[in-house]
Amino acid sequence: MSSPWSRCALCPRLCHSACPVALGSGREAAVPAVLASALLLAERGELAEDVARAAMTLCTDCGACQDHCHLDVPLPTYLREARARALPAPTVEPLRPLVGAGRVIAVESDGREWAEALAGLLGEPVVAWRTRDELGVAALHHEGAGARAARLRNLVGDREVVVISGGVAEVLEAAGVPFTWLRDRVPQLPGGAGSCRLDGKRPIACCGGAGPLPAHHPEDARRVGALWLDRAHEWTVGDARCRNHLRSCGGQVTDPVDALLAGDFVR
Numbered sequence: 142m143s144s145p146w147s148r149c150a151l152c153p154r155l156c157h158s159a160c161p162v163a164l165g166s167g168r169e170a171a172v173p174a175v176l177a178s179a180l181l182l183a184e185r186g187e188l189a190e191d192v193a194r195a196a197m198t199l200c201t202d203c204g205a206c207q208d209h210c211h212l213d214v215p216l217p218t219y220l221r222e223a224r225a226r227a228l229p230a231p232t233v234e235p236l237r238p239l240v241g242a243g244r245v246i247a248v249e250s251d252g253r254e255w256a257e258a259l260a261g262l263l264g265e266p267v268v269a270w271r272t273r274d275e276l277g278v279a280a281l282h283h284e285g286a287g288a289r290a291a292r293l294r295n296l297v298g299d300r301e302v303v304v305i306s307g308g309v310a311e312v313l314e315a316a317g318v319p320f321t322w323l324r325d326r327v328p329q330l331p332g333g334a335g336s337c338r339l340d341g342k343r344p345i346a347c348c349g350g351a352g353p354l355p356a357h358h359p360e361d362a363r364r365v366g367a368l369w370l371d372r373a374h375e376w377t378v379g380d381a382r383c384r385n386h387l388r389s390c391g392g393q394v395t396d397p398v399d400a401l402l403a404g405d406f407v408r
């Protein structure tokens with residue numbers, strides 16, 4: 142059986158300029174074809190496992206390489222599967238109970254409490270669902286994810302879920318739970334460009350705040366963020382994960398939650 146890495150390893154780096162990690166970090170090792178070559182060598186026992194782990198985590202899981210691939214190679218999926226096999230399952234917090242009663246759930250995923258402000262806008266009670274780790278997105282592709290998804294579906298039931306971050310969106314999508322982005326639920330709020338998994342103009346495919354990159358290669362994640370900010374310093378983004386990462390890189394970046402909490406929009 143051929144290796145999943147072989148086509149990319151032989152590719153003349155055609156998606157190089159699409160990969161935000163390769164561009165932002167400036168590292169040859171982060172070029173998608175080079176990642177694949179490293180993982181092919183590791184598969185053959187010709188490269189140390191720790192080097193292979195470093196390679197497979199030089200990624201934000203943005204999907205840009207596949208989008209630009211002339212052969213439609215699902216490199217992001219291969220990398221995700223490799224990480225699930227090679228990295229220990231991260232510890233995630235148990236799903237927290239919902240706070241309050243109501244038909245709408247606000248997933249408060251970055252410490253800001255916006256459920257009450259949303260309730261005021263919608264004119265109905267909103268349940269707050271707090272999470273410190275984006276509902277455990279880091280463990281999404283590891284063992285036990287199926288059981289956790291079932292608990293999550295039970296907790297939500299048939300309520301409407303409103304989200305502000307791409308990590309939470311990924312978890313809900315994998316669990317088959319429908320959700321709405323805050324900016325879509327309240328169209329008066331600024332949606333912003335540059336949001337993960339949302340339409341809009343983006344300076345590069347990802348700001349560096351998603352996937353395994355920030356946890357495994359924080360310096361490279363900051364370099365990717367710096368490249369984004371170099372191309373567009375002031376932004377409103379729809380995804381709180383981008384907002385928080387870009388702020389940690391020194392950017393003047395806001396999101397729909399900032400506008401909601403400040404009452405900074407036309408009612």
Ligand code: SF4
Pocket residue numbers: 148149150152153154155156157173174206207209210211212213214216
């Ligand atoms: S994803 Fe496609 S374009 Fe990118 S390295 Fe692999 S084969 Fe080449």
Ligand code: SF4
Pocket residue numbers: 159160161162163173199200201202203204205206207216217
């Ligand atoms: S998924 Fe994105 S970050 Fe990962 S290798 Fe592909 S383009 Fe680079």
